[in-house]
Amino acid sequence: xxxxxxxxxxxxxxxxxxxxxxxxxxxxxxxxxxxxxxxxxxxxxxxxxxxxxxxxxxxxxxxxxxxxxxxxxxxxxxxxxxxxxxxxxxxxxxxxxxxxxxxxxxxxxxxxxxxxxxxxxxxxxxxxxxxxxxxxxxxxxxxxxxxxxxxxxxxxxxxxxxxxxxxxxxxxxxxxxxxxxxxxxxxxxxxxxxxxxxxxxxxxxxxxxxxxxxxxxxxxxxxxxxxxxxxxxxxxxxxxxxxxxxxxxxxxxxxxxxxxxxxxxxxxxxxxxxxxxxxxxxxxxxxxxxxxxxxxxxxxxxxxxxxxxxxxxxxxxxxxxxxxxxxxxxxxxxxxxxxxxxxxxxxxxxxxxxxxxxxxxxxxxxxxxxxxxxxxxxxxxxxxxxxxxxxxxxxxxxxxxxxxxxxxxxxxxxxxxxxxxxxxxxxxxxxxxxxxxxxxxxxxxxxxxx
Amino acid sequence: xxxxxxxxxxxxxxxxxxxxxxxxxxxxxxxxxxxxxxxxxxxxxxxxxxxxxxxxxxxxxxxxxxxxxxxxxxxxxxxxxxxxxxxxxxxxxxxxxxxxxxxxxxxxxxxxxxxxxxxxxxxxxxxxxxxxxxxxxxxxxxxxxxxxxxxxxxxxxxxxxxxxxxxxxxxxxxxxxxxxxxxxxxxxxxxxxxxxxxxxxxxxxxxxxxxxxxxxxxxxxxxxxxxxxxxxxxxxxxxxxxxxxxxxxxxxxxxxxxxxxxxxxxxxxxxxxxxxxx
Numbered sequence: 001x002x003x004x005x006x007x008x009x010x011x012x013x014x015x016x017x018x019x020x021x022x023x024x025x026x027x028x029x030x031x032x033x034x035x036x037x038x039x040x041x042x043x044x045x046x047x048x049x050x051x052x053x054x055x056x057x058x059x060x061x062x063x064x065x066x067x068x069x070x071x072x073x074x075x076x077x078x079x080x081x082x083x084x085x086x087x088x089x090x091x092x093x094x095x096x097x098x099x100x101x102x103x104x105x106x107x108x109x110x111x112x113x114x115x116x117x118x119x120x121x122x123x124x125x126x127x128x129x130x131x132x133x134x135x136x137x138x139x140x141x142x143x144x145x146x147x148x149x150x151x152x153x154x155x156x157x158x159x160x161x162x163x164x165x166x167x168x169x170x171x172x173x174x175x176x177x178x179x180x181x182x183x184x185x186x187x188x189x190x191x192x193x194x195x196x197x198x199x200x201x202x203x204x205x206x207x208x209x210x211x212x213x214x215x216x217x218x219x220x221x222x223x224x225x226x227x228x229x230x231x232x233x234x235x236x237x238x239x240x241x242x243x244x245x246x247x248x249x250x251x252x253x254x255x256x257x258x259x260x261x262x263x264x265x266x267x268x269x270x271x272x273x274x275x276x277x278x279x280x281x282x283x284x285x286x287x288x289x290x291x292x293x294x295x296x297x298x299x300x301x302x303x304x305x306x307x308x309x310x311x312x313x314x315x316x317x318x319x320x321x322x323x324x325x326x327x328x329x330x331x332x333x334x335x336x337x338x339x340x341x342x343x344x345x346x347x348x349x350x351x352x353x354x355x356x357x358x359x360x361x362x363x364x365x366x367x368x369x370x371x372x373x374x375x376x377x378x379x380x381x382x383x384x385x386x387x388x389x390x391x392x393x394x395x396x397x398x399x400x401x402x403x404x405x406x407x408x409x410x411x412x413x414x415x416x417x418x419x420x421x422x423x424x425x426x427x428x429x430x431x432x433x434x435x436x437x438x439x440x441x442x443x444x445x446x447x448x449x450x
Numbered sequence: 451x452x453x454x455x456x457x458x459x460x461x462x463x464x465x466x467x468x469x470x471x472x473x474x475x476x477x478x479x480x481x482x483x484x485x486x487x488x489x490x491x492x493x494x495x496x497x498x499x500x501x502x503x504x505x506x507x508x509x510x511x512x513x514x515x516x517x518x519x520x521x522x523x524x525x526x527x528x529x530x531x532x533x534x535x536x537x538x539x540x541x542x543x544x545x546x547x548x549x550x551x552x553x554x555x556x557x558x559x560x561x562x563x564x565x566x567x568x569x570x571x572x573x574x575x576x577x578x579x580x581x582x583x584x585x586x587x588x589x590x591x592x593x594x595x596x597x598x599x600x601x602x603x604x605x606x607x608x609x610x611x612x613x614x615x616x617x618x619x620x621x622x623x624x625x626x627x628x629x630x631x632x633x634x635x636x637x638x639x640x641x642x643x644x645x646x647x648x649x650x651x652x653x654x655x656x657x658x659x660x661x662x663x664x665x666x667x668x669x670x671x672x673x674x675x676x677x678x679x680x681x682x683x684x685x686x687x688x689x690x691x692x693x694x695x696x697x698x699x700x701x702x703x704x705x706x707x708x709x710x711x712x713x714x715x716x717x718x719x720x721x722x723x724x725x726x727x728x
Binding site: 300303304306307308309311312314315318319321322323324325326327328329330431433434435436437438 | 507508509534535536537538539540544545547551552553554555556557559560563564565567568570571574576577580581587591595598599602608611612630631634
């Protein structure tokens with residue numbers, strides 16, 4: 001196999017068609033060797049005895065496909081290596097990949113993109129093409145964007161690989177569910193409380209894992225996520241176990257209920273504003289609620305990055321030992337990242353439970369953590385726009401292609417492999433400095449990667 | 451300069467011993483470093499030089515011994531009792547590393563701003579004033595940037611301020627790491643092989659930089675170095691280690707002519723030794 005992975009440039013002696021032929025023949029040989037036992041021969045069940053059958057046509061057509069695929073791959077590699085050679089000749093900065101140039105353009109107009117995206121999101125529910133279905137999907141999408149932004153603090157900025165992030169989402173959701181059903185506390189009181197409780201759990205997780213990094217940290221956080229879920233299932237007297245908690249109150253418009261008639265003869269939202277009652281009011285209100293929460297998360301993170309705490313998060317990700325030699329207390333920095341990241345998951349959780357009206361441990365499986373983590377990693381660690389793009393790819397696209405439901409996990413994995421091969425640092429992998437000494441010029445954008 | 455009454459001691463290392471299991475890395479080492487002096491620690495590979503630094507800056511806890519820092523403002527501090535990051539935070543001891551440890555994906559300027567973390571943290575009232583955008587934090591940040599700018603000028607990196615630190619040439623990374631350590635305003639600066647990998651012109655520049663830091667900032671410099679052109683030229687005081695033991699202690703002329711040093715370190719095998727270091 002070694003010969004086939006070698007770059008064609010190393011075999012300059014061969015003319016190109018000869019080289020391709022040799023390579024394809026070698027590939028065919030391997031395909032035949034593997035194909036005979038796997039595909040060519042077949043055990044047929046003939047009543048009581050097994051009989052050896054053959055499937056030569058199928059096998060050889062597959063070998064043919066392997067050869068064709070190999071030639072395509074080799075041609076592509078050749079083209080790429082030629083392009084690289086040309087790039088070296090012309091100066092690396094002059095020729096950059098499509099992705100990189102696109103990324104640079106996006107990076108240079110980040111504020112504009114942010115404002116535009118917010119404006120589009122704000123008018124979307126009132127557009128003629130808008131529907132309940134669309135607003136619902138957009139709401140789910142925004143939950144994941146918010147969770148992605150929250151996890152971005154922990155994973156993207158502080159570099160602490162947290163695979164149990166959904167635990168804090170669950171804490172937030174159950175905080176609101178339990179407080180509202182047991183004590184009838186309003187959503188607006190419970191929302192900050194959910195954040196506070198989730199942040200406390202973040203610290204709780206933070207303390208034992210202070211010394212851990214990388215893989216070890218990932219395993220412990222994964223375990224923590226499972227512990228929370230198992231507690232929710234088994235502490236039946238408190239959480240109602242696997243049955244979950246139902247009848248969670250829907251949020252009110254700052255005291256005005258968004259229902260057909262107010263309980264106890266009060267004024268409803270529709271009456272107060274002289275509108276005809278429509279169930280869409282609540283859907284749109286929830287949409288705006290999560291939009292505001294998500295935008296707050298984003299603005300908070302962007303601001304935090306430019307403050308000493310945020311810079312220390314990034315420094316910690318780069319080199320913890322250097323941080324210590326500069327008098328930065330790594331304990332405080334890690335705990336603040338865990339706590340603040342968890343706080344936003346708590347807010348999102350409280351929103352989730354008021355939107356669904358029902359929570360159960362089913363919603364907080366490891367799968368959710370994995371999706372949120374995938375959003376952060378694919379988007380490009382630390383990039384806020386990257387999170388939005390990745391959340392779109394992982395949440396909205398599967399929704400559109402519902403017919404392919406059974407291939408969802410397969411496509412998921414394939415997409416990750418493709419992105420990691422093409423762009424190992426994520427879709428928006430380039431980091432924007434938090435402070436500049438010299439004003440940014442178009443030339444300076446290239447200068448960052450000489 | 452070395453008159454004790456004019457130039458008080460800054461660091462007193464007393465009976466420092468560090469054992470890793472059965473291995474004695476440092477054996478009963480005592481020496482004194484003074485303010486406004488460059489104190490060099492030299493010795494063959496594996497003599498325990500970096501271990502001394504790691505004890506001083508809290509990465510190791512010494513097995514035996516006392517590390518007394520006589521801080522010009524804060525008085526007497528016992529470094530062996532302090533947690534790692536507090537030695538830099540409260541003791542004002544800065545250090546660089548043998549294999550450069552910059553924040554590679556952050557810019558040169560950011561590297562220097564992070565070094566001023568504790569001051570900025572207080573100014574931002576633990577991010578609160580910063581989040582609210584109070585002028586108190588904005589002013590502090592401006593001061594921090596000015597400080598970073600003045601150090602960038604001194605190490606000749608001003609034009610590279612917005613580059614990723616990891617993209618700088620090797621020699622520039624070494625200079626940046628020294629500037630970063632200086633941004634914590636240390637009273638003692640520990641440099642672990644700052645001239646390693648530098649060409650002769652760059653090491654001459656480094657000599658000038660270190661002397662100007664010693665004279666203008668008036669701080670003590672502790673230096674581990676193999677490059678004798680650096681050591682002999684700028685040291686006021688040299689401590690020679692071999693197999694964890696101190697074998698000589700004095701000014702450059704004394705050490706250069708000390709028969710023990712010549713035997714242990716500069717002896718017949720000098721050329722082989724040097725080849726091994728390179």
